[in-house]
Amino acid sequence: MTAIRTRYAPSPTGDPHVGNIRTAVFAWAMARANGGQFLLRIEDTDQARLVPGSIEAIYTSLRWLGIDWDEGPDIGGPHAPYVQSQRLAKYQGAAAKLIAEGRAYRCYCTAERLDAMRAAQSAAKQPPGYDGRCRDLASAESERRSQLEPFTVRFKMRKTGQTVLRDLIRGDVTFENALQDDFVALKSDGFPTYHLALIVDDTEMRITHAIRGEEWISSAPKHLQLYNAMGLEPTAFAHLPLIVGADRKKLSKRSGDTALLDYVRGGYLPAAMLNFLVLLGWSLDDKTSIISREELLAHFSIDRVVANPALFDIERLNFLNGHYIRQIETRDWEREVHDWAERQLPPSIPRPLDRELLAEVAPLLHERTATLGDIAPSITFLFGDEAPEYDPATLSEKVGGTSEAVRILDAALLALDAVDAAGWDKAAMEQAIRGLEGPLKMKLRKFVSVLYVAIMGKAQGIPLFDSVAILGRERTLSRLRKARHLLE
Numbered sequence: 001m002t003a004i005r006t007r008y009a010p011s012p013t014g015d016p017h018v019g020n021i022r023t024a025v026f027a028w029a030m031a032r033a034n035g036g037q038f039l040l041r042i043e044d045t046d047q048a049r050l051v052p053g054s055i056e057a058i059y060t061s062l063r064w065l066g067i068d069w070d071e072g073p074d075i076g077g078p079h080a081p082y083v084q085s086q087r088l089a090k091y092q093g094a095a096a097k098l099i100a101e102g103r104a105y106r107c108y109c110t111a112e113r114l115d116a117m118r119a120a121q122s123a124a125k126q127p128p129g130y131d132g133r134c135r136d137l138a139s140a141e142s143e144r145r146s147q148l149e150p151f152t153v154r155f156k157m158r159k160t161g162q163t164v165l166r167d168l169i170r171g172d173v174t175f176e177n178a179l180q181d182d183f184v185a186l187k188s189d190g191f192p193t194y195h196l197a198l199i200v201d202d203t204e205m206r207i208t209h210a211i212r213g214e215e216w217i218s219s220a221p222k223h224l225q226l227y228n229a230m231g232l233e234p235t236a237f238a239h240l241p242l243i244v245g246a247d248r249k250k251l252s253k254r255s256g257d258t259a260l261l262d263y264v265r266g267g268y269l270p271a272a273m274l275n276f277l278v279l280l281g282w283s284l285d286d287k288t289s290i291i292s293r294e295e296l297l298a299h300f301s302i303d304r305v306v307a308n309p310a311l312f313d314i315e316r317l318n319f320l321n322g323h324y325i326r327q328i329e330t331r332d333w334e335r336e337v338h339d340w341a342e343r344q345l346p347p348s349i350p351r352p353l354d355r356e357l358l359a360e361v362a363p364l365l366h367e368r369t370a371t372l373g374d375i376a377p378s379i380t381f382l383f384g385d386e387a388p389e390y391d392p393a394t395l396s397e398k399v400g401g402t403s404e405a406v407r408i409l410d411a412a413l414l415a416l417d418a419v420d421a422a423g424w425d426k427a428a429m430e431q432a433i434r435g436l437e438g439p440l441k442m443k444l445r446k447f448v449s450v451l452y453v454a455i456m457g458k459a460q461g462i463p464l465f466d467s468v469a470i471l472g473r474e475r476t477l478s479r480l481r482k483a484r485h486l487l488e
């Protein structure tokens, strides 16, 4: 049996988005789970869409996730180069051969003519597609004009019968050849289209399984017919399910499909992201939601990928991220807290930061942080004398009016002022603040929001009793007084 070889073949058109990186995860997992090889190939044939820096972003994204490749532009390999713009002669040779064998033809139609053709088709409510004007040019004439005019090379699709895709995930998918179109295989600038480059490269690089997004499924008949015309055995195909957002529509920027590197900057952990991405279409069984890299590589199989759309549920990602955060060892966690605080606390807070204070607050954060990006906003209030700025209206928002908020602040001031600096600890804070339930005739759950806003500038945050204990007597009382003052 030949070893499995898969590839990730991104186009360098910007920082890769999470939805696209999911394809890399599946192709990589399939190769690794089967003792095969995984390749990285850069598909830069659409020169107009290139974005500088994308290739670096692709490397950084994959490395961050722990995805390694056996052959690729940076490390080379037996089928180098792994960048399509450096392989043009191969595609041009393949196109010339197809022309010589009568399976492709030069097309001299100009962009203007093609536009007019499309407009007429659309006006007549006909399906779009090339009308075949250059399909039957005599070869001598075609040859002669090729010296004088620019041309594309179109593939002659078979227009009768059916083409059947045997998809590993979806089973057989049948396409009517009558609906197929003679597509451009080589553009007038000598660059191939995706279709031709795919066949040439997957063949030469000995890819066994083309794992790609569902958006390519309608192109599959082109690819199968090209393989056939070139006398080549096609790879197996697996079209991964669509990813949809909470609105059940194709994942978009708005529903979370932004650059993977945005998630890195937001404080997601690679283990959580990998776990999350692989569950977008695959599952280990019907119950396991936490899957380590090791388990993934031991158990991934394309048979358990489903065709139904996968829901991109950011809550699930946050849950997984929290789970992996809780696995971090105490020392490492303290380092994370320190690093993220250094990086993200407002520049007005003097550096270096108080390490002891950070170590004190680290355990409180460890229990409840969903993303590392939450660390700095949760602890800003501990630095400086004043609470972070807030809208005074938020003080009374949850307690039904200014007079209630005033009553709560007065009671809290009275109770906390009675605790002296020596006895100012978490237990004393808990006793004093819980003790307000009686006099206020109100549940802690309800009045606590006023204290949160006064102390932290927002209605929720890390545990209040600990926070007030860490903040200390003077700063706590002065913030409560200030809040009281704001309400007057």
Ligand code: GLU
Pocket (backbone or CB within 6 Å): 008, 009, 010, 011, 043, 198, 210, 211, 212, 213, 216
């Ligand atoms: N360059 C294509 C893309 O970025 C690759 C599709 C494939 O994997 O064949 O979508």
